[in-house]
Amino acid sequence: MTSRMTDRMTGRMTGRAVFRTAGVADVRTGRRIGPTDRFRAGSITKTVLATVTLQLVAEHRLRLDEPVDGLLPAPTAAALDRATRSGRVTVRQLLDHTSGLFSYTDDSTFFREFLGPGFAAHRYRSHTPEELLRTALAHRPYGPPGAAYRYSNTDYLLLGMVIRQVTGHSYAAEARRRVIAPLHLTGTSFPGTRAALPSPHGRAYSPVGQGGSTGRLTDVTDFDPSMAGAAGEMVSTLPDLNRFLAALLGGALLPAPELRAMRDTTATGGRYGLGLFPVRLPCHRTVWGHNGEINGSYVQMMGTPDGRHVVSYRLNGDGPPRTAAETRLLREEFCPA
Template identity: 55%
Template sequence: MRRPRTPRTLLAIPVSLALFAVAQTGLPGRAPAAARTPVTPAVRAALARLVTRGGAPAAALLADDGSGPRFAVTGNGIGRSDHFRAGSITKSFIATVVLQLAAEHRLSLSDSVEDHLPGLVRGAGNDGRRITLRALLQHTSGLYDFTSTTRGAVPVTPLQALRIALAHPPSTRGRYAYSNTGYVLLGMVIEQVTGHSYATEAERRIITPLRLTGTSFPGDRVSLPEPHGRAYAADGSDVTGLDPRVAGAAGELVSTLADLNRFYAALLGGGLLPSHWLREMLGTRAAHGSYGLGLYPVKLPCGTTVWGHNGRISGSYVRSAATVDGRRVLTFRVNTDGVTDPTLEPALLAAEFCPRTP
């Protein structure tokens, strides 16, 4: 749910290391994996450091480069097929639905919020007539992030989240400033345009066609689907049961490693959006290179740029990244809010996506 930034300090728990790989059918259009497809030693070591140096109770990843999925886990308490809270990865799903509606000419990214939700965004200098849907998607609306007040711990309705935000003056419009409020509004716009909730539209347009059988929008359901492990807050408390309304359209999603890989591979591979709209999604100029429309790029030390999103919600941190063509994809997760060492995530991405010297 939180913005794309380095995770904060979290619980450290000594654990034993267990790494393994198992076979699984690949992403759409790919051949089944070989009986056992191991991760590379560099990736295995980078994953282990999330526990040994990063303080996560357990970490797991699933990667695919076309040769078959490769799974690894370190620590105890995470399984390959576990369901977990995906936090702000929800934004990639919401943005995809909005762009599909734009491709269908049911809305325009240059529409104002006022065009779809008249009179709703007013107060403390905020004005929905001056905020476009593109600005919501790209976090350049200036709207206050309601989770800065709730800390992602208080269940709220969309209108309650908006009231919290509208009690604060906007930041500079046109400047990138990550705000969960914008995606709550986009969820409301989807419902206004289609007559259905954002969850229903995402299920119809993305989850069902891609056969993402482990992915759902739980609404107000506090429990996770089986199977699942435990989730721990920074202070070590068990937060496996969580009301998803702390995040709503900005971070409600529950998913699995395999489903997130399948989604990003399909999205970046052109399976969900026409080419013009996929190019729009990857445009970062308005956010000065920081963010596209529900995705953001990271340039690795070797020069490779990967696209995807992270998700942080109480008890869970997850990161999905893929090459721009979607042919190579990785998702990793830890069963707490993040890791203590900010260098570990980029090191893991580089271990997977940067060319290896023989």
């Protein structure tokens, strides 16, 4: 569809980069996408938060197998214990999505208001982490802690609270100090409740609010991202994502033991590590990264285990490309001819 824009940025440690676009950034004006255009990175926020959390582990301020109820404000800890029937959710289980906690985005009312036909009426409504957690804990857990992998945005919502409790600063402030500033990620930010994207940026489109119809798209560029919070509020650019992933996989952000832990998928049957997941390609190579999906934006970043070859790409519309198309892109990027 012409309303969907795909752009790809390939970066290597040698400094060689290729930037490609298809489609437009704005269907009304026909403006092309620019290499430093800002966009919502969705759940790639989780990889940044996981990095901050593992830095705290390396500093001995957290332990991976430490129960999180001792790392949260007392009312939050009590609510969590009641919801899990005193099951002791650990830091590791939040990081790898084996906590069993219900994802607040699966709540039917939340989904309808922010990801469905109610979006237009609720797009500028602000949320606190405590409010989102109450939504999650009103539902029975998917299962007991540690029993199985199930992706849950509630896990990283709680990690954001843990970071604040341990450091005395918000997760956004710690991410800026520990990741964004050292890597000079000038296009990356945590908007909080700010609805507008920083400039420069293109537009974002979705069939949301149109009864699911794909025949008509809505401009969803502006909305209050506090509904995603620590699970997905970050704004970034393709060059910044490449720089971040290359530094992370290359060992510039984490000591070797924590980086190994980040890529340990034992508890999830090979599906997810601690803020990263593997993609196994037909040429028997494995690349590591994360994707992000939020209203009007889909993005994925992937790289070789040493971080020397990375690729980031996005769509300015809802949902990922077809699996076959995404696999073909990664195969052409990472598999030798």
